[in-house]
Amino acid sequence: MPRKVNYGLDYDDDYDDNYDEYDYGYEVNENAETPPQKETIKHSVWRCSICTYDNDETMSSCDICGVLHGPLLNNSIYDKKRTANIFDLKSSRVSSTVVGRDEAVKVSSMRSDSSNQSTEKVQEGWLGHVDESSVAVNLRSSGKSSLSLMPKERNVMVDDSSSSRNGGEANSLTSNLENISFAAKSGHSNDANPGRAISRAQYKPEKWMLPEKAEQSLTQLNLAIVGHVDSGKSTLSGRLLHLLGRISQKEMHKYEKEAKLQGKGSFAYAWALDESAEERERGITMTVAVAYFDSKRYHVVVLDSPGHKDFVPNMITGATQADASILVIDASIGSFEAGMDGTKGQTREHAQLIRSFGVDQLIVAVNKMDAVDYSKERFDLIISQLGAFLRSCGFKDSSVSWIPLSAVENQNLVSAPSDFRLFWYLGPNLLDAIDSFQPPTREFSKPLIMPICDVIKSPSQGQVSACGKLEAGAVRSGSKVLVMPSATIATVRSLERDSEACPIGRAGDNIAVSLNGIDGNHVMAGGVLCHPDFPIAFAKHLELKVLVLDGATPILIGSQLEFHIHHAKEAARVARISLLLDSKTGKVVKKAPRCILAKQSAVVEVILQEAVCVEEFSKCKVLGRVFLRTLGRTVAVGIVTRIVEEQQ
Ligand code: GTP
Ligand code: MG
Numbered sequence: 001m002p003r004k005v006n007y008g009l010d011y012d013d014d015y016d017d018n019y020d021e022y023d024y025g026y027e028v029n030e031n032a033e034t035p036p037q038k039e040t041i042k043h044s045v046w047r048c049s050i051c052t053y054d055n056d057e058t059m060s061s062c063d064i065c066g067v068l069h070g071p072l073l074n075n076s077i078y079d080k081k082r083t084a085n086i087f088d089l090k091s092s093r094v095s096s097t098v099v100g101r102d103e104a105v106k107v108s109s110m111r112s113d114s115s116n117q118s119t120e121k122v123q124e125g126w127l128g129h130v131d132e133s134s135v136a137v138n139l140r141s142s143g144k145s146s147l148s149l150m151p152k153e154r155n156v157m158v159d160d161s162s163s164s165r166n167g168g169e170a171n172s173l174t175s176n177l178e179n180i181s182f183a184a185k186s187g188h189s190n191d192a193n194p195g196r197a198i199s200r201a202q203y204k205p206e207k208w209m210l211p212e213k214a215e216q217s218l219t220q221l222n223l224a225i226v227g228h229v230d231s232g233k234s235t236l237s238g239r240l241l242h243l244l245g246r247i248s249q250k251e252m253h254k255y256e257k258e259a260k261l262q263g264k265g266s267f268a269y270a271w272a273l274d275e276s277a278e279e280r281e282r283g284i285t286m287t288v289a290v291a292y293f294d295s296k297r298y299h300v301v302v303l304d305s306p307g308h309k310d311f312v313p314n315m316i317t318g319a320t321q322a323d324a325s326i327l328v329i330d331a332s333i334g335s336f337e338a339g340m341d342g343t344k345g346q347t348r349e350h351a352q353l354i355r356s357f358g359v360d361q362l363i364v365a366v367n368k369m370d371a372v373d374y375s376k377e378r379f380d381l382i383i384s385q386l387g388a389f390l391r392s393c394g395f396k397d398s399s400v401s402w403i404p405l406s407a408v409e410n411q412n413l414v415s416a417p418s419d420f421r422l423f424w425y426l427g428p429n430l431l432d433a434i435d436s437f438q439p440p441t442r443e444f445s446k447p448l449i450m451p452i453c454d455v456i457k458s459p460s461q462g463q464v465s466a467c468g469k470l471e472a473g474a475v476r477s478g479s480k481v482l483v484m485p486s487a488t489i490a491t492v493r494s495l496e497r498d499s500e501a502c503p504i505g506r507a508g509d510n511i512a513v514s515l516n517g518i519d520g521n522h523v524m525a526g527g528v529l530c531h532p533d534f535p536i537a538f539a540k541h542l543e544l545k546v547l548v549l550d551g552a553t554p555i556l557i558g559s560q561l562e563f564h565i566h567h568a569k570e571a572a573r574v575a576r577i578s579l580l581l582d583s584k585t586g587k588v589v590k591k592a593p594r595c596i597l598a599k600q601s602a603v604v605e606v607i608l609q610e611a612v613c614v615e616e617f618s619k620c621k622v623l624g625r626v627f628l629r630t631l632g633r634t635v636a637v638g639i640v641t642r643i644v645e646e647q648q
Contacts, residue, residue, distance in 0.1 A: 203534065205445045209474035211506060219439045220508045221298035222469055224322035224359070226315065226350040228339030229307035231330040232367040234285050236407040237304045238269030240430070243414045244293045247272050269407065273304045284308050288318025290510065292498040297435045301469075301510040307346050309632055316353060316627055317453065317567045321469040321510065323440040324361040325354045326430075329382060331404070332371040336382055340389070342551045348389060349634055352549060355393040356637035358621060362390070362400045363433050370406040374421035379404045401433045442507035447531035448473030448481065449620060451566040451613070456512060457520045464520040465496070465512040466529055468567070471622045473531060474506040475513060482532040483515070484613045486522035489532055490515040526568030528613040528623070536623060540611040541575075541645045544626060546638030547583060547601045553635060555604070555628070556595045561635070564627040568612045572628070576605040596636075603641065611647045616640050 225233045238255075241247045256268040264283055267274070273289040274280055285306040293300050303322060305315040319325070327350065329336055339347035354362070364386065372378040383402050390400055404425055405412035411419050414431040428436065443449075453468040466483070475481060479492045493516040495505045505511040513529060528536045548555055555561070555574060563572035580590040583601040596602045617624030617639035628636040 203445070203447045203531070205473070208476065208504065209506065210444050218294060218297060218299045220301060220510065221434070221437060221440070222301045222303060222321045222323045222508070222510055223434065224303045224305060224319035224325040224354060224357075225328060226305045226319055226325055226354055227307055227328035228330065228335075228346040228350070229284060229309070231307060231328040231335070231339065231347075232407050233307060233328045234270035234273040234289070234304050235267070236269075236326075236328055236365060236367060236405075236413075237289075237291065237302050238272035239407045239410060240413060241272060241291055241293055241302070242269065243410070244431075246291065246293050266408070284311075286311050287314050290318075295431055295435050297439075298437070300434065305350075307350075309344070309346055309349075312346070312349065312353075312629070312632075312634065313562070313564065313569060315350065316564050317569075319350075319354060320357050320451075320566055320622070320625075321453065322354060322357055322359050323508070324363075324434075324437045325359045326363045326365050326434075327351060327354070328365045328367050329386065331366050331368050331378055331382060333378075335368070336386075340385065343633075347386070351390055351395075352393050352637065353627065353634060355395060356625065356627065358625070360395065360399050361437050362395055363430070364390075364400060364402045365430060366402065366404045367407055369404045369411065369422070370409045370419075374404065374406075374411075374417075374419060376424045379425075401428070401436065403427065403430050403433055405430055440508060443472035444474065444507050446472040446507075447534035448475060448479075448529065449531075449536070449623065450475075450513070450529040451622060452523065452525050452527045452529060453567045455520075455523050455525055459520070462520075463493075463514055464518065464523050465514045466523050466527075467510075467512045468529075469510045470505050470507050472507050472620075474504060475529075476504045480532050481513070481515070481529045482535055483518060483523055484528045484530060484536045485538045485611065486524075486527070487535070487538075488518050488522045490518035490523075492516070526566070526612065528566075536613045536620075537615055537643050537646050538611050539614055539643045539646045540570075540608040541605065541643075542608070542614065542640050543578075543603065543605050543642035543644055544638040545581075545601070545603050545641050546596070546626075546628065546636040548596050548598050548636045549634060550598055552598045552633065553630065554595045554597050555602075555636060559630070561606070562629040563606060563608055563612075564629065565612055565614060565625065565640075566623060570612055571609040572606040574604055575607045577602055578605065579603040605644060614640055614643060616643060 225237055227233055238247065242252055251272070252268070255271040256265070259265050259268040259271050259280075262280065264271075264280065267280070267283055270283075270285075271280060273291065274285050275289070276286065279286050285304060286308070287306065289302075289304040291302040291304065293302065301321075303318045305319050306312075307315075327347070329347065330339065336347075339345040342348065364383075366379055366382055369375075369379070379402070387397070387400070391397065403412060404422065405417075406419075407413065409419065411417040411422060412425070412429045415429055417425065417429075427433075448470070449472040450466070450468050450470045452466045454466075456465040456467060457463070475492050475495065477492050477494050480489055481492060482488070483490055493514040495502050496512040496514070497505070497509060502509075502511065505513065515523065530536045546555075555577075557574055557577055559574045561572050561574065563570045577593055577596060578591070579588050579602060580593040580596065581587065581601040581603065582589050583599060586601070593602070596604070613623065615623040618641075624640040626638045626640060627634055628638065
């Protein structure tokens with residue numbers, strides 16, 4: 001049965017920004033020093049289309065942002081010959097086409113090179129080169145709660161005496177190449193935090209930590225189901241789970257009966273995921289539900305996200321674990337348009353967010369096709385309008401599949417549609433499209449990192465379990481783990497996946513880790529389980545490189561924002577805007593601007609109200625991606641380029 005992520009109801013808080021006091025005028029400072037040109041692309045490198053980082057030609061994916069070099073489907077189970085083109089199909093008779101139902105549908109018009117020059121494509125290059133340095137702002141630190149917050153060099157509360165730490169060795173590894181990061185590019189040194197220069201590259205995993213080559217088990221795929229409110233995400237997830245035998249007929253009858261009794265008959269499948277009384281009464285998902293099913297290739301972890309705008313923070317917390325995503329669209333007249341609305345719709349916001357989580361493989365499930373008579377024209381219109389937007393977010397056309405379906409009428413979910421009105425569609429069904437995702441790359445041979453999404457406590461038995469996705473490394477029972485930010489060492493007692501015991505958890509697995517030898521109060525959502533020799537930083541003063549999203553309110557020095565990073569959320573103040581960057585090339589446009597406007601990119605320093613577990617993006621992507629929100633909207637996405645000062 002689905003597990004609800006138990007971080008509570010996280011409604012958006014609003015902050016007052018006195019924008020009126022400021023001059024938004026944006027002038028290019030002609031006196032600003034032009035940084036040395038770094039534009040020349042060397043022969044043996046390829047430039048990432050997303051972050052513009054120049055990768056060595058031997059790299060198959062971008063070293064910085066992880067975007068694949070070649071088109072995804074080249075190696076997919078759908079080879080090039082079998083790839084259908086929806087516009088080719090449009091002009092040919094069904095009987096004369098050679099493409100089968102299980103073939104990928106791609107949109108040729110979206111592949112045009114001209115799209116690369118689209119002015120909308122602001123995200124390209126926003127993580128690009130920065131050649132100026134900035135000055136650190138002194139930090140006034142404030143103590144945090146009753147917990148001892150003592151990362152790495154500080155005292156470590158060792159609940160298990162056999163545990164040891166190895167900071168000395170790690171400190172000696174400062175010259176490792178892994179530390180040539182955004183910080184190095186930006187001309188900053190890491191002097192404020194010499195300890196953070198510990199190299200993970202020197203880590204040697206034990207044999208059991210690496211999967212056996214011969215292991216036949218399915219790969220785990222964390223699949224975020226996202227989209228505008230009421231688009232049918234939970235209904236689709238519930239229907240899939242039922243069709244694949246994860247919800248029994250008896251359970252389904254129970255949901256149907258109860259939903260009908262409450263006058264919410266149409267929500268029967270959604271009730272499988274929406275478990276709380278409030279969710280059921282309001283007919284909306286409020287927290288992410290976690291459920292599991294197996295496809296031919298994957299153990300799929302379904303992360304059914306809330307679509308309502310008030311619960312975007314919860315969506316961020318859950319969907320940040322995604323390896324791939326299904327963006328659910330309501331095809332009904334007016335509903336697709338509502339989702340695309342720049343100010344009120346969540347289709348755009350969710351798409352931007354999941355791309356910023358590093359997700360580059362996407363299925364667009366065009367749901368409720370029954371409500372538009374399975375109209376091909378409606379489907380094509382959605383592809384053309386949403387496709388352009390997805391491209392502007394940085395999704396490659398070749399990595400996006402479009403599936404028309406109806407969750408309520410069970411059309412095109414796990415088998416070919418039976419409704420004749422869908423005769424025009426010859427592509428794969430939803431389950432086949434999930435199987436066509438490329439397996440995610442996993443960091444098996446890096447030290448353990450598991451951001452804690454959820455904590456389950458059983459006070460009667462004195463047990464505490466940390467739940468989340470293992471982003472790097474591996475654990476098994478008996479492993480010692482460092483629990484941050486309490487800096488406490490605990491021993492792994494047992495592991496569970498989908499409510500069943502499992503012997504080893506490896507990178508990519510979504511598991512519950514039951515811990516021994518630790519006070520339950522020292523384990524918290526938003527914390528991180530890590531390797532005792534490679535502690536995660538804990539800081540509140542950070543330098544970020546951010547991109548302000550289209551339509552967002554300006555960000556000013558002094559702006560109060562909500563700062564989201566993995567499963568943590570903190571109030572933040574913009575302490576400094578160091579550089580304004582060209583969002584396409586990453587070049588410095590202006591030093592010390594007064595504000596950052598929509599679609600602009602900048603280097604800023606933020607001071608958080610309380611410290612969070614964090615790493616520079618170049619060292620650990622998942623702990624270095626941030627989202628800034630205000631007034632109920634995501635206003636900027638960014639990466640941590642430097643930890644200005646760690647908590648003492
Ligand atoms: P949030 O989680 O609150 O964002 O909503 P959701 O996207 O999970 O939508 P949910 O599954 O709760 O469904 C919302 C409504 O859409 C329900 O009344 C469903 O019955 C209806 N619905 C879902 N799928 C379909 C479909 O394929 N066709 C039709 N006609 N209605 C659907
Ligand atoms: Mg829902």
